[in-house]
Structures are given as structure tokens and as C-alpha cells.
Amino acid sequence: MTSSIKRSISIPVDCDACAARVDGLCALYRANVLPLPARFRAADKRLKAGEDVFGAGETFDGIYNLVEGWVALYTLLDDGRRQILHFGLPGAVIGFQPDSRATTTYGVQALMDATFCFIPRDNLVRLVRECPEIAMRLASLMSRDRSLSFGHLTSIGRxxxxxxxxxxxxxxxxxxxxxxxxxxxxxxxxxxxxxxxxxxxxxxxxxxxxxxxxxxxxxxxxxxxxxxxxxxxxxxxxxxxxxxxxxxxxxxxxxxxxxxxxxxxxxxxxxxxxxx
Amino acid sequence: MTSSIKRSISIPVDCDACAARVDGLCALYRANVLPLPARFRAADKRLKAGEDVFGAGETFDGIYNLVEGWVALYTLLDDGRRQILHFGLPGAVIGFQPDSRATTTYGVQALMDATFCFIPRDNLVRLVRECPEIAMRLASLMSRDRSLSFGHLTSIGRxxxxxxxxxxxxxxxxxxxxxxxxxxxxxxxxxxxxxxxxxxxxxxxxxxxxxxxxxxxxxxxxxxxxxxxxxxxxxxxxxxxxxxxxxxxxxxxxxxxxxxxxxxxxxxxxxxxxxx
DNA sequence: CGCCCCGTTGACAAATATCAATATTTGTGG
DNA sequence: CCACAAATATTGATATTTGTCAACGGGGCG
The missing domain is CATH 1.10.10.10 (Winged helix-like DNA-binding domain superfamily/Winged helix DNA-binding domain)
Known part of the structure; x- marks a missing residue:
């Protein structure tokens, strides 16, 4: 017996115990209807508070699944001022891009120690081919993020x-x-x-x-x-x-x-x- | 011979001549790789300038494809002030929701006479089953909208x-x-x-x-x-x-x-x- | 113990809103 | 083509909100 209560916190690699599974791309797995994206996962990433997942203007091929920790999506101005666009909580899908050549329009910073799992784009495509519902799930997540942004726009604007x-x-x-x-x-x-x-x-x-x-x-x-x-x-x-x-x-x-x-x-x- | 230049403007119902096809959900069709969503389309909608496609808090089952005209996505405050969240141009997908019960968080108004084609949610699901790339396309469109919102957030905020x-x-x-x-x-x-x-x-x-x-x-x-x-x-x-x-x-x-x-x-x- | 980041406070400056009056353009009906 | 009404744009005076600068305090962490 390795653990009891804190298992999901200390073993992020284990998909079966993943805390992010309550939400995000893997939420469907809980319903026991669909194959877990686990097989398509490539690597994990761990960051310390303050480190960047990626900066604005980078390209990379895949998506990050935030497993533990909070992140901030942000843009920087010339004069050093900053606008935070979105706070990502566990379960967030980070870095999805319309195509593999596109550069990110924002940076992502870990606000506390954080762990991610990474799904390469090729694998994502294969995963979707096998299970189209995943793509709809992805569309839903993007749509929800958009709605959150809309809320922030109203807040900041008015x-x-x-x-x-x-x-x-x-x-x-x-x-x-x-x-x-x-x-x-x-x-x-x-x-x-x-x-x-x-x-x-x-x-x-x-x-x-x-x-x-x-x-x-x-x-x-x-x-x-x-x-x-x-x-x-x-x-x-x-x-x-x-x-x-x-x-x-x-x-x-x-x-x-x-x-x-x-x-x-x-x-x-x-x-x-x-x-x- | 029915027409020459203005065909795409006057016959919005005709998918083959649809002006919105350069962008949006049907863009893939142009590549001659994928089946056109045409078969899954249900009805067309025409609005005059100033009319609403739908208001905030409504539910409806499907997505609108903006074929002609501009629309504004907006929220209203108690005191009557308004925040415009997004301008939709021809090709925009309007009203995608994570699930069929969700209510919209914003209203959509036609800024000029506008025409849409409507794809019921059930058809969309069937379409995606047949052609998963469409779902990825939808995710990309939502993601792009999100990026646009991010730009507006930076603009308004800073x-x-x-x-x-x-x-x-x-x-x-x-x-x-x-x-x-x-x-x-x-x-x-x-x-x-x-x-x-x-x-x-x-x-x-x-x-x-x-x-x-x-x-x-x-x-x-x-x-x-x-x-x-x-x-x-x-x-x-x-x-x-x-x-x-x-x-x-x-x-x-x-x-x-x-x-x-x-x-x-x-x-x-x-x-x-x-x-x- | 001491440093450094963060929070707290005040005086002042700048950006934008509000209110109100007037002018211009567009669109409509004759 | 003209006249008119309604919507939109323009302008000035003033109020309000928020930013800037600067100094100081306090708490956690090495």
C-alpha cells in the first residue's frame, strides 16, 4: 500500500489517479466510455513557481495538460507592463494551436510548482481519429475559455x-x-x-x-x-x-x-x- | 447561365457559391478532401440590420454559419451599457455551446442585413463522426476566437x-x-x-x-x-x-x-x- | 538577524467619463 | 430633387476614476 489520501497529489504520472481528470480533456474517461489519452501521452513536464511553460512567439507541436498547480496566460508590453489573459487551473489544456506552424500569441507562466503531461500533435490527431468525441471535447474547452475571456472583457471594459x-x-x-x-x-x-x-x-x-x-x-x-x-x-x-x-x-x-x-x-x- | 460576378452575394443558399466558404467550418471543402457540411444543414436565417440572432441566456441546439453580413457579440449591463466582445465576419461560426443545455452568455446582433445557415447539433455530431477533421476545425475556430479575445483583453486592459x-x-x-x-x-x-x-x-x-x-x-x-x-x-x-x-x-x-x-x-x- | 518582496499610504497628475448644446450626415417620403 | 426627421458626430466645461511617484512598514525566509 503506497498511500491513501494524498496519492493524487504526489504521483502525477499515474493517469488513473490524476487529479486533473475531473475536468479537461480526460474527463470523458471517467464515464468509462472512451479510451484514455494516456496511450498518446509523450512526456511529463515539471516547473517551479515563476518558470515559463513557453513564451510568446514560440512554436511547439502538441498540447500540455495541466495536472497540478496554477498557471497564468499573459502578454507583455514594450514598457514591461503585463496583461494576464487567463488563469489555468488543474485540468486546463494549454497551448492548443490551429496548426503546427502557428506561433503562440501569449506566454504561460507557472504561478506555483506545476506539473503537466504533454501530448504531441501527431498523437492528438491519431487520438481524434480513433475517438472524434475528444475533438468535440477540445472544441468545448476552447469555447469555454472563450466565454471566460468574454466575461473578463466585460469586466475590464465596463x-x-x-x-x-x-x-x-x-x-x-x-x-x-x-x-x-x-x-x-x-x-x-x-x-x-x-x-x-x-x-x-x-x-x-x-x-x-x-x-x-x-x-x-x-x-x-x-x-x-x-x-x-x-x-x-x-x-x-x-x-x-x-x-x-x-x-x-x-x-x-x-x-x-x-x-x-x-x-x-x-x-x-x-x-x-x-x-x- | 445564371450569373457572373455577383452570384455569391445573391444566392446564399447555394453552398457551391457560398462566400463564407473561404473561411469557417466549410473551408476544408475547398481542398476537395472532405464532404461538405451542406448535407447536414437544416435551414437558412435572414436578419435585417439591428435584429438579434439570439439574446443572452437563450438555449438552442446547433450552430449558425454566418454567410453574409457582420454581427456583433455583446453583453449588456443593468444600466444599459454594453460591451462588444467580438465582431463576426462572413465565415464565422456563431453559437457553438459545450452542451445542448447550456445557455448563451452573450447576445448576437446583426450589424447589417445578414444571412446564416443553421446546422442542428445532432447533425453536427453525425458530421463529426463521419469526418473528425471537422471537429478539429471547430476547435481551431474556437481557439482563434479565444486568441482574438486575448488581443482585445490586452488592448482594453493596458x-x-x-x-x-x-x-x-x-x-x-x-x-x-x-x-x-x-x-x-x-x-x-x-x-x-x-x-x-x-x-x-x-x-x-x-x-x-x-x-x-x-x-x-x-x-x-x-x-x-x-x-x-x-x-x-x-x-x-x-x-x-x-x-x-x-x-x-x-x-x-x-x-x-x-x-x-x-x-x-x-x-x-x-x-x-x-x-x- | 537581515534582506527582500510585498503590502500600505498619501499627495498629486493624467486619462477618461459625464453632461449638455449644437452641427452634420443619412435616409425617407413627397 | 427637395425637405424633413432621426441618427450620428462634434465640441466645450467639468467631474470622477485611476495612475504615478515616493516613502515607509511588515512578514516570511534564508
Missing amino acids: HSARERVSQLLLELFIRYRSQWPGHLIEELRMPLTQELIGDATGLTGVHVNRVLRELKRDGIVEFQYRRLRILDPDKLVQVAKIDPHLLAPWVRTQEDGDGTRAGPHPQLVRATRAAA | HSARERVSQLLLELFIRYRSQWPGHLIEELRMPLTQELIGDATGLTGVHVNRVLRELKRDGIVEFQYRRLRILDPDKLVQVAKIDPHLLAPWVRTQEDGDGTRAGPHPQLVRATRAAA
Whole structure:
């Protein structure tokens, strides 16, 4: 007997115990209908916090499956400023490109120690030929990422700083939590600094600080030294000005087909209530 | 003999003459390798300028293929403000959802008279079973949309008003032009108002106006009453602060496989030079 | 123990929004 | 072709939000 509780954390190579399998490309495997992409996997990659999976403008042939850790997709400006485009959580597919010659338009950085498994493009093509549902799954994942981007666009384009920061924290909380259904968490460790929050919301680190102090003063959320505590879930939902329709992409993408599914609203309510 | 030049404009139902076929889901057909989605098409839809394809929060079972006209994907805020998420040009796939129960997170409005063909979800699944490449094509299209969103996020989050407006105009010019390779245009009719530009760039219509007047004063671009003229392409590229890596998603997605392809830089240069 | 990254705070500057009035263009009907 | 209405663009004065710069504090980690 090698382990009990922490197995999925310490042995990322083992597909059967992979934590990322709850979501992402391999989610279908859980339904016992489809062959696991395991056979098509080539190598694993481990990075330390701060290292890049790849930089902007590179080409490479395949996709990375984020197994453990958080990553940030970002672009850099000439003057050194940065825009974070997306936070990738375990299960994320990283680096899919329309064709093998295309260069990436963004860089990807590990926000904490992270592990990936890599599927070469050729293998992906073979995998899809064998099992077209995988390609539809991939399309769904890309589509969900797009929806997340749409949410961020609305947030950055039309919301106030207070609303943007609130929305980001709520989003990450819900996305993180939806990976462990039934697991109640009151407090969440996030590998974020106020600077990173600013880079994601189109604000300055300094201004994020001001907003966070306000939110704490008002008893809504507390974020200090990478520790998030949600003090008043209902108020947070309210101040984040969430369009309920935008919620769907935050929770895990389900396989199409069987089963009833609760709408997004109760899920949000449950998710946030759990933290109170 | 029914026609000569304008055939593709007036007979949208005819797949063989469809203008959208240069891009989008049916692009593979041109390579004569794959069966046309035509057999799986269900119905056509025609809209007048200003009408909605669908609103936020709706569900529907299938995808729309934009054949003719421009559309805007948008979200609305409580107070009536709007954020435009994406402009869809002919060839765009509209309304793909991860599963059949998902509700849309955005609305889609026709910016001019537009026609679509509709492919029901069931047919799409059958089509993919028959030809998995279509699913990969769909994933590529979603991925490209995501990349476009990433570009907009960087623009809205970190660029000045002047840069944002310049970049949007340049993007639309290049995307439009890449649909007619070899066709030189000096002047482009766009179904946009300054208000629309503001909604897309996270600015106010009034402020967009001020920026446009500046750009005209500086001899860079002229945009008045839906007519875009690029006066100095090089300056425009410069002021738009385009990250060259972000350019790839602007030009048509090519089918993977054969053929050499020029990098994005010369394409941009050619595209913009043509307008001078 | 001490360093360094991160967070905190204040004064001030810059960019953009808001409000309101007026001008121009487009499209429509006669 | 003209007149008119509606939509869109233009401009100025002022308000608000957010950024910039600079200094200081505090906590974790070697």
C-alpha cells in the first residue's frame, strides 16, 4: 500500500489517479466510455513557481495538460507592463494551436510548482481519429475559455475597479472549488499577489490594494498574503455585478448526455454559502 | 447561365457559391478532401440590420454559419451599457455551446442585413463522426476566437484610448481584407458607429470621437459615417502598438498540412500598404 | 538577524467619463 | 430633387476614476 489520501497529489504520472481528470480533456474517461489519452501521452513536464511553460512567439507541436498547480496566460508590453489573459487551473489544456506552424500569441507562466503531461500533435490527431468525441471535447474547452475571456472583457471594459476585483476573486474561488464538489472550504490559498490581480483586471497593484482595503473594511472579502477569506458571500456576489449567464463557464464542463444538472444559480449560491 | 460576378452575394443558399466558404467550418471543402457540411444543414436565417440572432441566456441546439453580413457579440449591463466582445465576419461560426443545455452568455446582433445557415447539433455530431477533421476545425475556430479575445483583453486592459481605437480599426481592416486575398481596397465600408467602436474598446462614444479627430488631424486614419480610410498605414501600425505575435489570428485560418505560408509580418505590411 | 518582496499610504497628475448644446450626415417620403 | 426627421458626430466645461511617484512598514525566509 503506497498511500491513501494524498496519492493524487504526489504521483502525477499515474493517469488513473490524476487529479486533473475531473475536468479537461480526460474527463470523458471517467464515464468509462472512451479510451484514455494516456496511450498518446509523450512526456511529463515539471516547473517551479515563476518558470515559463513557453513564451510568446514560440512554436511547439502538441498540447500540455495541466495536472497540478496554477498557471497564468499573459502578454507583455514594450514598457514591461503585463496583461494576464487567463488563469489555468488543474485540468486546463494549454497551448492548443490551429496548426503546427502557428506561433503562440501569449506566454504561460507557472504561478506555483506545476506539473503537466504533454501530448504531441501527431498523437492528438491519431487520438481524434480513433475517438472524434475528444475533438468535440477540445472544441468545448476552447469555447469555454472563450466565454471566460468574454466575461473578463466585460469586466475590464465596463466595470469599476471594485467590481473587477470582486469578480475575479469570486471567479477563482468558484472555479477552484468546483474541482472538489462537496468539499467545503472557508479559506483559499491562491498563488496571487496584488500585482497579479492588477495585471488580470487591468489595474495597478497600488489601486488593487486600495480596493482590497475597502472590501475588507466593508466586511466583504479579505485577501492578504495569498490567503482569501470570503466574509460576506451575498454582498460579494452583489458587488461583483455578476451576470448570472456568465456563471456557466466557471463551473466544470460536464460531458454531454446523461444526467440532470442544476442550473448555475444554485451552484453559485451553494459555492458561496459554503464559505460563509 | 445564371450569373457572373455577383452570384455569391445573391444566392446564399447555394453552398457551391457560398462566400463564407473561404473561411469557417466549410473551408476544408475547398481542398476537395472532405464532404461538405451542406448535407447536414437544416435551414437558412435572414436578419435585417439591428435584429438579434439570439439574446443572452437563450438555449438552442446547433450552430449558425454566418454567410453574409457582420454581427456583433455583446453583453449588456443593468444600466444599459454594453460591451462588444467580438465582431463576426462572413465565415464565422456563431453559437457553438459545450452542451445542448447550456445557455448563451452573450447576445448576437446583426450589424447589417445578414444571412446564416443553421446546422442542428445532432447533425453536427453525425458530421463529426463521419469526418473528425471537422471537429478539429471547430476547435481551431474556437481557439482563434479565444486568441482574438486575448488581443482585445490586452488592448482594453493596458492600452490607451488612442491605441485601442487604432488597433480595432486595423484589426477589422485586416480581417475583412484577408477574406478577399488579392483584392485591393483603399476604402472600406464598415457597419460601425463611433458608439459601437466605444462599446468594443471599453470607451465612451464621445471619447472615441475625440480620438478619431486626433488620428485624422495626424493624418493616420479617417473614419466618418461608416467609411474607413487609412491614410498612413505605417503610422497606424505604429500607433496601434500591435504585438506582431497577435497578428496571426487576424488572418484567415489555413487548413493544416500542405503549402508554404508567409509569416504574419509581410501579410500585415502588404495588407496595409495596399490601402495607401 | 537581515534582506527582500510585498503590502500600505498619501499627495498629486493624467486619462477618461459625464453632461449638455449644437452641427452634420443619412435616409425617407413627397 | 427637395425637405424633413432621426441618427450620428462634434465640441466645450467639468467631474470622477485611476495612475504615478515616493516613502515607509511588515512578514516570511534564508
